[in-house]
Structures are given as C-alpha cells and as structure tokens.
Amino acid sequence: MSNFLAQPAAPVVPAALPETRPATVRVLGCSGSIARDCRTTAFLLDDDVLIDAGTGVGDLSLDELLRVDHVLLSHSHLDHVLGVPLLADSVLRRRQGRGPIQVHALPQTLAVLRQHLFNDLLWPDFTRLPQPAQPVLSLHELAVGQTLELGAQRRRIRVLPARHTVPAVGYAVLGTGGDFVYTGDTGPNPALWEALRGLNLRQLVIEIAFSEGDRAIATDSLHHCPSTLAAELAQVPGEVEVLLTHVKPGEMPTVLAELAARLGPGRAVTALRAGQRLNLG
C-alpha cells in the first residue's frame, strides 16, 4: 500500500544498500506468557537478527543460535529478554573470532540489564566474559526515531515509540516492497500512529494481551484488550495484514471473538503462530 497518513517528522534514513535476499521473519515465540506450546516473544529476522529474546529463542538449534549477531530488545521485561543471557552462555565457547553479539535497546533497558541481570549475581556479566576485551555480548543504545542498519543483509530497522510500564519501543523493518512493523508491548499510543505515517505499512504485528474481562489489568499494565485494540485498528487500512501477538495463554479464543465483534467490516486480523515464517516486502 502507499503511505496512508501524512508525511512524518522522520529521521534521515541511511541510503539503502542492495538487499540480496528477500527478508523473512521466523516467529519463534508470540505468547504473552508460558505454558505448553506457548513461547514468549522472539522473532528471527533473516538468520542473524533477533527481535526480542523471549523463551522462543530456545527453539533454535545450536547452529542457529551461533548465527545470531544482533538482538533488538523492545523493553526490559523478563518475557522479552531472558533469552539473551542463555544465548550468551550457549554460544560463548564457539563464537571466538566472531566478535560480540550486539544487544541494541533503549539506554534505560540496557541499564536494567546491567544492574539486575548481568550483575554476577542473577547471571554472570557476559559483557566481560570470556575476556573483558573480547566479550560474547556488547550493549548498544538506540533511540526512538533512529534507523539502524543491521545484519549481513544490512536490513534497515526504524525504532518506533511504544507505551508500556517501562521504557519500551517497537521496530519497523523497512523494505522496498513494504514495511513490517512490530509494536512491542504497548497500550493505546498516538505516538505510534504518528510514527507510522511515513511508512509503507504492509504487515503489522500488534500486541493484545487480555480479553475484555481483564480490561482493568490491561489498563494498569499498559497492554491492549479487544476494545482498545479495535479503536487503534480503526486507523489501519484494510489491505494491511494485521497479526496479533502477546495474547496471554488460554485467552486466544475469547480475544478473537471479542475483537471480531468490535472490528469494522473489511478489517481482518490473524493470530500469529509460533513456527510461522513471514515474507517481508
């Protein structure tokens, strides 16, 4: 689709380098918490860029884990970051000469990782191991509005605003045939729609955690429930593919039914599934 809102106050985007392979996103986890067959958020862009690192990361083989060079984190909550320390431990002895895995996140998110995770108490400080000069992990700050260029395919990735209980972002993977957006965890968020104005939105992976009966929890924890998500989706053109992520275990049938009752005609949504591969534009 073409741009669907006015031009944004977008940052300068680095010139696109030739992209030799069509981008794919493999859904490793898209659940709002754990249970059998429910893995928390992790998406693999191509084979070397992880977007969030929830329990879905554990479905990658060791060889696949070894190919990961970048991790983009949406925020500091455990269900999105716990794969990072475990990934580091799994690959540390086999990555020598490859350089650190680069972890990209807001400064506030990185501060939480440094203080509460890689503190040699909850987990070893893998930003200094196996050698301080050649660690397995390095931490890199990003900012909303920035466009990164990451991975062997030099994918252009825009940092989007999210509105959650801790500082949070979403990400857009910019492609020549359309853009893929992952909102991260967010409640209603006018700034997101403002940021999407200049994008050529093709696929929207948007969160919804709770059914309508838990609306109060959704409000307190800054997540969507069907009524709030339906209001947000009213501004998304029908041709955009909308994929739901982060539904709490056991809630999907209710969420889908309640959402269907609130969406306008022509607005289809699909529940994202772990194991699914998305072809990006």
Ligand SMILES: Nc1ncnc2c1ncn2[C@@H]1O[C@@H]2COP(=O)(O)O[C@H]2[C@H]1O
């Ligand atoms: N006020 C609350 N009442 C009940 N559960 C909450 C509350 N705040 C946060 N949570 C839960 O804690 C979880 C932390 O991760 P999430 O934000 O994915 O989802 C959150 C909710 O499931």
